[in-house]
Amino acid sequence: MTEQPIAPMLSVVVPCYNERPNVAPMIAKLDAALAGIAWEVIYVDDNSPDGTAAEVRRIAQTDPRVRCIRRVGRRGLASAVIEGALSSSAAYVACIDGDLQHDETRLPIMLEALHSGEYDLAVASRHVEGGDNAGLAGRWRHFLSDGGIKLSQMFLPVKLTDPMSGFFMLPRALFEELAGGLNGQGFKILLDLVLSSPAPLRVKEVPATFRERVAGESKLDMLVMLQFGGLLLDKICGGLLPLRFISFALVGSLGVLVHLAVLTALRKTTGMDFEIEQAIGTVFAMIFNFKLNNSITYRDQRMRGPRLWRGLVLFVVVCGVGAVANVGIANALYQTHTGWTTAGAIGAIIGVVWNYAVSATLVWRAR
Numbered sequence: 381m382t383e384q385p386i387a388p389m390l391s392v393v394v395p396c397y398n399e400r401p402n403v404a405p406m407i408a409k410l411d412a413a414l415a416g417i418a419w420e421v422i423y424v425d426d427n428s429p430d431g432t433a434a435e436v437r438r439i440a441q442t443d444p445r446v447r448c449i450r451r452v453g454r455r456g457l458a459s460a461v462i463e464g465a466l467s468s469s470a471a472y473v474a475c476i477d478g479d480l481q482h483d484e485t486r487l488p489i490m491l492e493a494l495h496s497g498e499y500d501l502a503v504a505s506r507h508v509e510g511g512d513n514a515g516l517a518g519r520w521r522h523f524l525s526d527g528g529i530k531l532s533q534m535f536l537p538v539k540l541t542d543p544m545s546g547f548f549m550l551p552r553a554l555f556e557e558l559a560g561g562l563n564g565q566g567f568k569i570l571l572d573l574v575l576s577s578p579a580p581l582r583v584k585e586v587p588a589t590f591r592e593r594v595a596g597e598s599k600l601d602m603l604v605m606l607q608f609g610g611l612l613l614d615k616i617c618g619g620l621l622p623l624r625f626i627s628f629a630l631v632g633s634l635g636v637l638v639h640l641a642v643l644t645a646l647r648k649t650t651g652m653d654f655e656i657e658q659a660i661g662t663v664f665a666m667i668f669n670f671k672l673n674n675s676i677t678y679r680d681q682r683m684r685g686p687r688l689w690r691g692l693v694l695f696v697v698v699c700g701v702g703a704v705a706n707v708g709i710a711n712a713l714y715q716t717h718t719g720w721t722t723a724g725a726i727g728a729i730i731g732v733v734w735n736y737a738v739s740a741t742l743v744w745r746a747r
């Protein structure tokens with residue numbers, strides 16, 4: 381221990397989930413690309429079952445530039461990036477995928493652009509001269525990616541040819557400034573940053589190619605797409621309604637459809653009392669809502685195993701109380717000569733707000 385360690389100037393944040401085979405090659409590539417720069421890499425792993433975190437720590441034993449944050453009970457690319465970046469003390473933070481799809485040789489170019497002081501944000505873009513998106517798997521992904529770009533460009537305060545890029549760099553101080561306003565859900569942290577900034581950011585776009593994934597598989601699925609829609613909605617509404625509430629309410633309206641479908645089927649096929657059929661429909665809708673909320677609204681805190689069952693029971697109790705309140709209040713209003721639509725709507729709104737507020741604290745309580 382004679383040599384003075386040098387504080388890193390650049391923290392490279394790598395969100396990762398099941399990327400074990402990519403860890404060692406990625407660090408070797410960073411080492412080559414960032415020669416002459418004091419850097420560190422911060423892996424943020426969501427407790428990957430394939431042992432990604434253990435692999436990072438193994439390398440960290442002999443390389444102090446390598447760090448690992450292992451999160452348990454949570455999932456999400458954007459929130460992983462936020463936590464990684466906030467754990468940095470370097471002058472600049474970069475975010476890059478851990479599957480070797482991003483071209484790490486762009487990092488010094490991005491750093492130079494920021495260092496000049498002329499820019500607040502450097503983004504690797506697949507859609508400027510010299511960039512390439514060939515690695516995106518399949519026509520469907522290209523279609524979605526291009527559509528997402530068009531959609532988000534409508535709301536962007538700055539010109540970004542690749543707002544969906546997951547590869548960018550900015551001064552850590554700026555990240556810390558913006559961190560409080562970030563939504564943190566889903567995949568699109570860059571978009572979130574740009575939309576959260578009170579003043580338009582000065583953006584430098586660096587052409588980059590998107591390589592094909594060699595090992596492991598992509599985690600982008602239908603739910604991630606939904607979250608992307610939610611992020612835009614949240615930003616458009618100026619954060620007025622919590623995103624979770626919107627999701628919860630949408631799930632609830634689907635639940636109404638399930639309820640009606642079950643009721644119709646029972647009416648047509650059985651000769652049971654209406655109250656019994658109604659009760660069965662309600663139970664089906666509650667289970668459906670619970671499942672959907674657990675996988676979409678509370679994706680980042682999804683319950684599994686025994687906790688799932690306890691959660692379901694609690695959810696049914698909470699929503700049962702919500703339903704009683706809903707019907708009771710609507711009834712009382714109706715008795716006092718409020719129109720039936722108004723009475724019904726007020727009852728329903730009170731019901732959904734109750735269900736949301738109480739299930740957020742009791743069922744999916746933040747740990």
Ligand code: GDD
Pocket residue numbers: 394395396397398399424425426455456457460476477478479481525544545546547567568597598599600
């Ligand atoms: N910690 C954590 N938690 N990391 C995650 C999670 C998660 O829930 N989901 C994905 N990751 C990590 C992956 O391990 C990978 O390192 C990186 O985030 C990107 O995930 P991929 O699943 O490989 O994404 P992709 O290749 O489909 O999407 C890429 O293209 C998009 C543009 O089309 C990414 O680069 C995106 O960032 C980019 O926006």
Ligand code: MN
Pocket residue numbers: 477479481593598
């Ligand atoms: Mn990828």
